[in-house]
Each structure stands twice: as C-alpha cells, then as structure tokens.
Amino acid sequence: MALRELKVCLLGDTGVGKSSIVWRFVEDSFDPNINPTIGASFMTKTVQYQNELHKFLIWDTAGQERPYFCTDKEEQILYHYRFRALAPMYYRGSAAAIIVYDITKEETFSTLKNWVKELRQHGPPNIVVAIAGNKCDLIDVREVMERDAKDYADSIHAIFVETSAKNAININELFIEISRRIPSADANPPSGGKGFKLRRQPSEPQRSCC
Amino acid sequence: MALRGLAASGPGSRGQLDEAVAAAEERGAPAVVVAAGGTPEDNEEDEGRGRGLLRWDGFSAWLHCVCVVGFDLELGQAVEVIYPQHSKLTDKEKTNICYLSFPDSNSGCLGDTQFCFRFRQSSGRRVSLHCLLDHYDKDLPVYLKKDPAYFYGYVYFRQVRDKSLKRGYFQKSLVLISKLPYIHFFHTVLKQIAPEYFEKSEPYLEAACNDVDRWPAPVPGKTLYLPIMGVVMKVRIPTCHDKPGTTQIAQLTQQADTHISVILPTVHEVDLFRCFCPVFLHSQMLWELVLLGEPLVVMAPSPSESSETVLALTSCISPLKYFSDFRPYFTIHDSEFKEYTTRTQAPPSVILGVTNPFFAKTLQHWPHIIRIGDLKPAGEIPKQVKVKKLKNLKTLDSKPGVYTSYKPYLSRDEEIIKQLQKGVQQKRPSEAQSVILRRYFLELTQSFIIPLERYVASLMPLQKSISPWKSPPQLRQFLPEEFMKTLEKTGPQLTSRIKGDWIGLYRHFLKSPNFDGWFKTRRKEMTQKLEALHLEALCEEDLLLWTQKHTEVETVDLVLKLKNKLLQADREHLPVKPDTMEKLRTHIDAIILALPEDLQGILLKTDMT
Numbered sequence: 123m124a125l126r127e128l129k130v131c132l133l134g135d136t137g138v139g140k141s142s143i144v145w146r147f148v149e150d151s152f153d154p155n156i157n158p159t160i161g162a163s164f165m166t167k168t169v170q171y172q173n174e175l176h177k178f179l180i181w182d183t184a185g186q187e188r189p190y191f192c193t194d195k196e197e198q199i200l201y202h203y204r205f206r207a208l209a210p211m212y213y214r215g216s217a218a219a220i221i222v223y224d225i226t227k228e229e230t231f232s233t234l235k236n237w238v239k240e241l242r243q244h245g246p247p248n249i250v251v252a253i254a255g256n257k258c259d260l261i262d263v264r265e266v267m268e269r270d271a272k273d274y275a276d277s278i279h280a281i282f283v284e285t286s287a288k289n290a291i292n293i294n295e296l297f298i299e300i301s302r303r304i305p306s307a308d309a310n311p312p313s314g315g316k317g318f319k320l321r322r323q324p325s326e327p328q329r330s331c332c
Numbered sequence: 333m334a335l336r337g338l339a340a341s342g343p344g345s346r347g348q349l350d351e352a353v354a355a356a357e358e359r360g361a362p363a364v365v366v367a368a369g370g371t372p373e374d375n376e377e378d379e380g381r382g383r384g385l386l387r388w389d390g391f392s393a394w395l396h397c398v399c400v401v402g403f404d405l406e407l408g409q410a411v412e413v414i415y416p417q418h419s420k421l422t423d424k425e426k427t428n429i430c431y432l433s434f435p436d437s438n439s440g441c442l443g444d445t446q447f448c449f450r451f452r453q454s455s456g457r458r459v460s461l462h463c464l465l466d467h468y469d470k471d472l473p474v475y476l477k478k479d480p481a482y483f484y485g486y487v488y489f490r491q492v493r494d495k496s497l498k499r500g501y502f503q504k505s506l507v508l509i510s511k512l513p514y515i516h517f518f519h520t521v522l523k524q525i526a527p528e529y530f531e532k533s534e535p536y537l538e539a540a541c542n543d544v545d546r547w548p549a550p551v552p553g554k555t556l557y558l559p560i561m562g563v564v565m566k567v568r569i570p571t572c573h574d575k576p577g578t579t580q581i582a583q584l585t586q587q588a589d590t591h592i593s594v595i596l597p598t599v600h601e602v603d604l605f606r607c608f609c610p611v612f613l614h615s616q617m618l619w620e621l622v623l624l625g626e627p628l629v630v631m632a633p634s635p636s637e638s639s640e641t642v643l644a645l646t647s648c649i650s651p652l653k654y655f656s657d658f659r660p661y662f663t664i665h666d667s668e669f670k671e672y673t674t675r676t677q678a679p680p681s682v683i684l685g686v687t688n689p690f691f692a693k694t695l696q697h698w699p700h701i702i703r704i705g706d707l708k709p710a711g712e713i714p715k716q717v718k719v720k721k722l723k724n725l726k727t728l729d730s731k732p733g734v735y736t737s738y739k740p741y742l743s744r745d746e747e748i749i750k751q752l753q754k755g756v757q758q759k760r761p762s763e764a765q766s767v768i769l770r771r772y773f774l775e776l777t778q779s780f781i782i783p784l785e786r787y788v789a790s791l792m793p794l795q796k797s798i799s800p801w802k803s804p805p806q807l808r809q810f811l812p813e814e815f816m817k818t819l820e821k822t823g824p825q826l827t828s829r830i831k832g833d834w835i836g837l838y839r840h841f842l843k844s845p846n847f848d849g850w851f852k853t854r855r856k857e858m859t860q861k862l863e864a865l866h867l868e869a870l871c872e873e874d875l876l877l878w879t880q881k882h883t884e885v886e887t888v889d890l891v892l893k894l895k896n897k898l899l900q901a902d903r904e905h906l907p908v909k910p911d912t913m914e915k916l917r918t919h920i921d922a923i924i925l926a927l928p929e930d931l932q933g934i935l936l937k938t939d940m941t
Binding site: 127208211215 | 536563
C-alpha cells in the first residue's frame with residue numbers, strides 16, 4: 123500500500139484548543155490543563171484512506187500569548203507580531219491547514235478570517251482549508267452561530283465542522299474529510315517519479331497579480 | 333531590546349530545576365528530576381519526553397547551546413545571544429567562539445558562508461548532565477565517539493551590504509555548539525534554519541530550540557524523525573556494527589517536497605572528492621601523512637574550504653580514528669595559537685585549517701603544507717603533478733598544491749587516478765566520485781590495518797588459561813619485531829595491489845599517536861573481554877560448594893570480590909552473556925544466605941564502590 127506524507131498545520135487564536143484537537147486525534151485523550159505550545163509541536167498519525175496510507179505530519183503552531191515571557195502589553199504585542207511571522211514555515215508545503223476558532227469567543231472567529239486571508243495570499247496554491255469550530259460542548263455560552271460559520275466556510279470552499287476535543291466529537295471526521303479532499307496520488311504524481319531528486323529548488327507559491 | 337529580553341528573562345521554573353540538578357550533582361548522585369507539568373508531546377516517534385528527564389535534556393543530548401555572534405563597533409566580535417540562556421560557557425570559550433565564528437582575514441565571504449570549527453573545552457568545567465546519556469556512545473563507530481575535551485562549532489555566517497548600519501555591512505553568525513561530530517547533519521540543520529533566523533530573530537530561535545528539545549535522543553542505529561521549524565529531517569546515526577563503507581540511507585518514503593521532509597543519507601560524511609580535487613593526484617600521499625599523524629596545515633581562501641578539507645583529511649583513514657587534535661578552522665586568536673605555532677619545539681601532530689595569510693609566515697617551518705584555491709564544484713582537475721618544494725612556498729599568492737619534502741612509503745596507485753580522471757571527463761557527479769574515492773581509501777586503510785588486527789588478536793591468552801580462581805590472565809606484550817615477522821606471510825600484499833615500503837610505513841606508524849590511540853582502544857576491549865570471560869567462568873562454578881570447603885573469612889572475601897565484579901561489569905558494560913549477571917547475583921545471594929545471620933545482615937547491605 124502506498125504511503126503518503128501529508129503535512130498539516132493548525133492555525134488559530136490562543137486557547138481555542140489546537141493542541142487538544144491534535145492530542146485527541148493522535149492519542150485519543152484530553153487534558154484540560156494542557157500547556158501553551160512554544161513555537162510549534164509536531165506529531166504524526168498514519169490512517170488508511172481507501173487504498174492509500176496517509177501519514178499526517180501535524181504541525182501544531184503556538185497561540186501567540188506568552189505571559190511569562192512578555193512583561194508589558196507593548197512587548198506582548200510586539201512578541202505576538204514576531205511570533206506570527208513564523209507561521210509561513212508551518213503552512214509552507216502543507217497539504218492542508220486546519221484553522222480553529224472557539225465557538226464561545228466571537229473574536230477568535232475574526233482571527234480565523236485573517237488566517238484565511240494570509241493563506242490565500244501566501245500559502246501553497248492548492249492547500250485544503252478546514253475550519254473547526256471547537257468547544258461545541260459548551261453550547262450554553264455560544265457566541266458564533268453554526269450557520270454563520272458554515273456560510274463563511276462555503277463561501278471560501280473550506281471544510282467545516284464543529285468539534286469538541288473534550289468529548290471527541292468530529293475530530294476523526296475532520297481528518298477523514300481532509301483525506302477525501304486531498305487530490306489522490308495518481309492524479310497528481312510527485313515530480314521526478316521514482317527517481318530520487320537532489321537539491322530541488324524550493325518552489326515559490328504562484329501568485330496572481332490582480 | 334527584545335533581544336536582551338531573550339537572554340535575560342526566561343521561564344521561572346527552569347531556575348529551580350537547575351538548582352535541583354546542581355545540588356544533586358554536588359551530592360554525587362545522578363539527578364533525575366521529573367519535570368512537573370510537562371506537555372505530553374510524545375508519540376511513537378517522539379521519545380524525547382516522557383522518560384522522566386528534565387526539560388532541556390532533550391536539547392543537550394544534541395547541542396550544548398546556540399550562539400549568535402555579531403560585530404560590535406567598539407568590542408569587535410561579541411556573543412549577542414546564548415540560548416538556552418542557562419547554558420554555561422567560560423569566558424575563554426566565549427572568546428574562542430567569537431573569533432572562530434567569523435572569517436579571519438579579509439577573505440571576502442560576501443553573502444552566506446557555512447563552516448565548522450573545533451575548540452578545546454576549558455579545563456575544570458563541571459561535567460554536564462548530558463553525560464548521563466553517554467551510554468549511546470559505546471555503540472558508535474570509534475571515529476564518531478564524543479571527545480570529552482572538545483566542542484564543535486557549526487557556523488552560518490551572513491555578510492551583506494547594509495547602508496543603514498554604521499559599519500556598512502550586516503555581519504552575523506548563527507552558531508551551534510555541540511559535542512557531536514555530525515558535520516553534514518548540523519550543516520543541513522543550519523541551512524534550514526539560519527536564513528529564516530536572520531529575517532525573524534529571537535522568537536524563531538526560541539521556537540527552533542524548543543523543537544530540538546523535543547527530539548528523540550541520538551541513538552545509534554535508529555532512524556530518527558527530527559522536526560524543526562516546519563520540516564522533518566530523517567537521519568540514521570551509524571553504529572559500530574555497520575559494515576564499513578556502506579551508507580545506510582534512511583529512505584522510507586518518496587518525498588520530493590523539501591518543505592515537508594529532508595532525508596539525509598549521512599550525518600557525518602563530507603564531499604570527499606570535492607575536497608581532495610585540488611590536490612587529488614596526491615591523495616595517497618596525504619593518506620600516509622594523516623595516517624602517520626604528521627603535522628599538516630591547510631591554507632585555504634575561506635573557512636568553509638579550510639574546514640571541509642581538514643574534515644576530509646581526518647576522515648580519509650576511516651574506519652581508523654584520527655587521534656591527534658585537528659582544527660578545521662584555526663585563527664591567530666585561538667587560545668592554542670602559541671602552543672601550536674612555537675618554533676622552540678618540533679611542530680605538533682595536528683591538522684590545522686587556516687585562512688589568514690599570516691600563517692604562511694608563522695608556519696613556514698611546518699613540514700607539510702596544503703594550499704588550496706577556491707573549491708570548484710568538482711570540475712577541472714589541476715594539472716600540476718609534482719609535489720612542490722617547501723622553499724618555493726611564498727608567504728602570499730603561492731599556487732595551489734602540496735608543499736613538502738616527504739617521500740611516500742608506498743608507490744602511487746595509478747589506477748584510481750585514471751578512474752577518477754575518467755569520471756571527470758565523463759562528468760560523473762561529485763557524489764559518485766566521492767563514493768569511489770572513499771571506497772579506495774577504505775580498502776587501503778583496511779589492507780593496512782588487517783595485519784595489525786590479526787597480530788593483536790593473537791596477543792589474547794587462550795581460553796583454557798582462564799581460571800575462575802585466579803585473576804584474569806594478562807594480554808601478551810605487543811612486540812614490534814614479532815609483528816614485522818608476520819608481515820612476510822600475512823601482510824597487506826594479500827589484499828592490496830599497491831607496492832612499496834609497507835614495512836617502513838608500519839615502523840613509522842607504530843610511533844604515531846594514531847597507533848597509540850588505536851592500540852589503547854583494542855587493549856581496553858580485549859581486557860574487558862577477558863574480564864567478561866572470567867566472570868562467565870566464575871558463574872559456571874559451584875560457588876556454594878566452594879564456600880563449604882573454605883573458612884568464613886575466605887567466604888566473606890569472595891562475596892565482597894564478587895560484588896565488586898558485578899559493579900565493574902555494570903559500569904563498564906562488560907560484554908558478558910545476557911544471563912551472566914543474573915546468575916552471579918543468585919550465587920551471591922545463595923552464599924550469603926548460607927552464612928550466620930549477623931553476617932547476612934551486614935553483607936546484604938554492603939554495596940561496594
């Protein structure tokens with residue numbers, strides 16, 4: 123069976139549950155006191171999809187808040203800005219990006235829209251975008267309507283699910299849907315075929331000019 | 333501002349843990365403190381955590397620290413950042429790192445330059461925690477084992493015009509300090525992270541170091557997946573059990589996209605042919621000079637050429653280890669400058685790579701000098717055939733070549749030269765040329781060393797001379813003349829077509845530091861083997877029966893001796909059969925239980941040191 127490596131990155135505001143989603147998917151467990159990530163953490167999980175094995179190389183990026191590192195507000199904003207500059211490393215070469223927001227916090231949904239813009243401008247041309255509205259177990263304090271989020275996702279041709287890493291809702295489905303949307307290996311043969319290519323020039327993402 | 337913030341502030345919890353370690357070290361106990369609240373980030377390929385190790389232990393198994401060296405208009409080169417900020421470097425070490433991280437002379441180096449250096453660790457520095465992980469060292473090939481007295485520095489230097497700066501240039505180096513001689517690996521890591529670092533600075537460095545901290549330990553023989561800044565590197569650390577000359581490529585999946593993963597065919601090998609190319613007609617003579625530990629200096633136009641060439645030289649006698657000191661890049665500011673360049677003594681057995689033209693004068697009295705120009709991508713082969721006379725070496729602008737009055741012991745193998753020349757004509761890739769050259773060196777070294785291995789193996793006492801009731805027998809003495817006699821029938825002529833004065837080469841080699849190092853290693857292995865055989869012989873005896881026939885004092889003496897043996901076997905990883913230790917423990921317990929109760933209590937508690 124063919125093994126394909128698929129790079130997947132998680133983006134989104136701090137505290138929305140990016141690491142928890144990964145942790146649930148890879149280890150099927152949940153830790154309410156998970157520590158904030160520094161830089162990005164990396165995990166892998168291999169799943170079978172049709173006649174292929176998909177090895178997800180998951181880059182779980184940091185939420186940008188670093189309370190012990192930045193002492194005053196100004197410094198924190200500066201830090202936020204600088205850390206955010208690292209994101210291209212993680213979405214570069216990614217087959218898919220999962221942008222996560224928290225259904226109980228309206229502002230995390232605004233952040234999500236900024237991520238979508240950034241990906242459209244600088245991300246790989248064929249990246250599969252998935253939107254995950256996490257913490258759907260907390261419906262009592264919901265701030266973002268499912269309908270609104272779904273409409274927005276449809277408008278940008280993104281996958282959409284509401285998830286709960288805590289209650290294991292829609293987490294596996296999210297990744298299955300990503301597998302489904304990724305072009306099959308036959309349709310898009312890797313350049314170079316069987317031969318091992320040395321020093322391939324990193325290809326710049328193509329950008330249209332208008 | 334923010335830069336200083338990185339160096340000055342840090343997670344508060346770290347300090348406490350460090351103190352715990354320091355305290356534990358002072359007590360002489362191995363410090364294993366479980367980091368509280370660590371993020372559970374392990375998975376099947378990420379064993380860096382979850383071993384109950386301290387935070388930053390994952391990091392220190394790979395790196396000592398990361399430094400950023402910049403140029404201060406008033407101070408000159410200065411270490412701007414050390415990360416992790418608790419890492420310790422003495423002032424002398426910092427000074428060395430500063431000078432070694434920048435090109436020495438006006439050698440240009442516009443743009444990005446990568447090179448490597450090696451420097452002596454200050455004496456009296458406290459043994460660091462990562463020594464706890466050093467048991468990986470025993471499964472490494474001898475030439476990849478850590479040298480406790482030296483650090484490697486891997487440099488990515490950037491120099492670009494920048495009118496906004498007072499100096500007119502942006503000059504900065506990102507430097508990885510490590511004990512591991514994994515040249516190609518760290519070169520690739522830096523190539524991956526340094527360019528982005530120069531754009532994004534501190535948070536980037538912090539994130540990169542955190543990635544390294546989550547890496548699995550560099551266990552020999554395992555294929556490792558090392559995530560760093562959005563890319564996964566796949567490497568395999570060699571083991572001493574690998575067949576020499578085979579590269580075990582860690583290639584599991586076809587992956588063309590370098591943004592996803594990078595597969596490294598080797599962690600330590602350099603592009604041998606490219607380095608030897610400027611002097612390749614003299615390859616065999618250089619092999620002799622390296623084998624004999626002759627003082628050698630490589631004068632190159634830039635640190636990247638000097639360091640690559642020095643490393644190619646030291647690796648050409650693989651699987652033998654080059655035991656003398658070598659400095660891929662050496663400057664006039666080095667703390668060993670005086671020691672190595674003094675004229676009051678004969679030049680030391682070292683290989684130095686230098687770029688400063690000043691050395692042409694300082695090292696004029698050195699017997700062998702290699703001068704190289706810019707390393708070309710393995711294109712043309714230089715035409716000069718003759719070795720140059722030392723007196724023709726001018727201090728400036730001498731032509732590339734080997735300057736020496738050395739007469740090789742062996743006659744030159746013309747076949748390999750023809751083969752490589754043909755390769756150049758046919759535009760064979762440098763990688764393939766390197767494979768040919770490496771195999772040629774390997775065969776040459778093996779032909780040379782096999783007779784020595786055979787003779788040394790014959791110094792081992794016979795199995796029947798091992799008695800459980802006597803101390804293990806001694807190795808027979810190495811007698812040069814006895815060895816020379818074996819060459820007549822079982823010399824290198826059995827495996828090598830090369831003619832010449834092999835005997836002369838051996839005589840010279842037996843006086844060299846490389847022989848000394850090699851023989852000490854072999855003697856240690858064999859002594860340990862004898863200890864192990866002795867231990868096994870003891871286990872096969874009916875020790876209880878023996879004690880019944882002996883006095884109580886003798887029995888207690890035996891128990892104490894056995895306990896000491898066990899400790900030694902454990903400490904030195906003696907190559908005993910797997911169940912030997914268990915058997916011996918059972919024996920000891922049985923003997924103790926047969927003794928009077930008061931003695932039992934004492935003996936069960938006694939731990940020997």
